[in-house]
Amino acid sequence: MREGGSRRTTAGALPGEGVAATMTATMTATMTGFARTLRAAGVPADHERTQAFLRAAGHLGAGDPGSVYWAGRLTLCAGPDDLPRYDRCFAAYFGGEPARAGRAAPPAVTVVRHVAAADGAGTREPGDQEALAATASPTEVLRRRDVARLTAAEREEINRLLALLRARREQRRSRRFTPAARGVLDPRRTMRETLRRGGEIARLRRRAPRATPRRVVLLVDVSGSMAPYADTLLRFAHALVRCEPRATEVFSVGTRLTRVTGELRRRDAGAAMLRVSEAIPDWSGGTRLGEELKEFLDRWSCARGAVVVIASDGWERGDPSLLGAQMARLSRLARRVVWVNPHKGREGYLPLTGGMRAALPHVGAFVAGHSLAAFEELAERLSHA
Incomplete structure (x- = not known):
């Protein structure tokens, strides 16, 4: 980032947008692929959470394994139930180990150092920084390999990742109803509550169609x-x-x-x-x-x-x-x-x-x-x- 332009904030820009923009295309693709892996495992890492993850990683430093881990954990997970799946996917995607309680350091990942060359001459301008990118482990390479051409060890890894797959299902409206705050009037529940109150109607009960997969x-x-x-x-x-x-x-x-x-x-x-x-x-x-x-x-x-x-x-x-x-x-x-x-x-x-x-x-x-x-x-x- 050049001097004189790093302090200026564009009106209407999102917080951290300038920092995230400094990430290389390889770094952004790696982070986005990790978010897709989490979605396949059942973690609600939607588009908004992914953008927050990219901004957080840009702020903290995408080349630091600990920063990548905590940036994703704080932005991509919706609750405590997502943490075990997040740790498993992080370990599989980046080749590290899931975090355990009481550990001070986050899991290690494979880090590759890319040196930017100017005009193909292999030299760098004064002040240029070396770009660090957290890259995927061989597991990411296996994702697009034909399963008919895998070795026994590679097939075992694919089977392990398939066991982690969480496939959501489209919801449809059922003919059955469920109690709801809004919806059509439920005469039976309304009448039962009225009888319990001695004939006084205190509240109209309502119902809505039940959603089933x-x-x-x-x-x-x-x-x-x-x-x-x-x-x-x-x-x-x-x-x-x-x-x-x-x-x-x-x-x-x-x-x-x-x-x-x-x-x-x-x-x-x-x-x-x-x-x-x-x-x-x-x-x-x-x-x-x-x-x-x-x-x-x-x-x-x-x-x-x-x-x-x-x-x-x-x-x-x-x-x-x-x-x-x-x-x-x-x-x-x-x-x-x-x-x-x-x-x-x-x-x-x-x-x-x-x-x-x-x-x-x-x-x-x-x-x-x-x-x-x-x-x-x-x-x-x-x-x-």
Whole structure:
């Protein structure tokens, strides 16, 4: 910051806006990515809190690990319940350790020193300062890696981060009512209170429609072509079931339709996946999406008004026209149909298979499902579907 201009305040500027503006693009992107990770974990780090975090980090010094930690903790967390999740995400994102009670120093992070060069000559002007940027650990790099190409250790880390995923759900108006300060008159509660008071009407009781989470139904393809992704997709389904157990249904499709919602309701992800593997008889088998989707619509009514997510690469061995007819039927029942294809995340991918060409005209959203970042985006989409 040059002398003579650092003391001047522009009328109407937000507090700390000038300080936050001095942060480099790399620093800002790192801090914003950390806020997105917190939102995926259930911490309400919205846009306003993120801007406050950037201003606080600019004031305290974005190159200091302790300053970054406390700036985020004081601006991004809404209450005491968010602190454990904040510490876990901070440790995973920056490669440090979560703070413990009684520790004087905040967790350590990896710090990379960037030296700004002038005109590519490798020299600095007198008075220029070296820019310090808190950079993400290798975990951040894994967020956009294809899960089919991960090592065993990297896959274990992705599974751990999926277990931390907190997927919010769109709220819908229920036909049931709940007591409220404002709303329509509740004659029954008003009459009961009147009788308790000896016939004197002291207060009119009111009620409003109850808000309930919208149901999400997942159909996960477990055929041989989906083998590299099926385990991760089912772990994502486990995160959804854990967050909203009464508003989530999960089925596996291949050569048979299998409901695995009960198995995924176990709290521990490893135990849940063990039960799921025992329950699915056609793991790594063939694909008959059209027939399985017809069986699902004939036997189960949970798709009506729900957000239906189909996770498959579209390699249909049966008649594609049957799949197209059942997708049209599903699109009329569901609120929205989302198709997740792991191959869509690859550059140059085109949906040329018969199954995908038959299904796409009836799909509301066609998204990728090959990485942790793709699953986080899918969870965010489900919260606004």
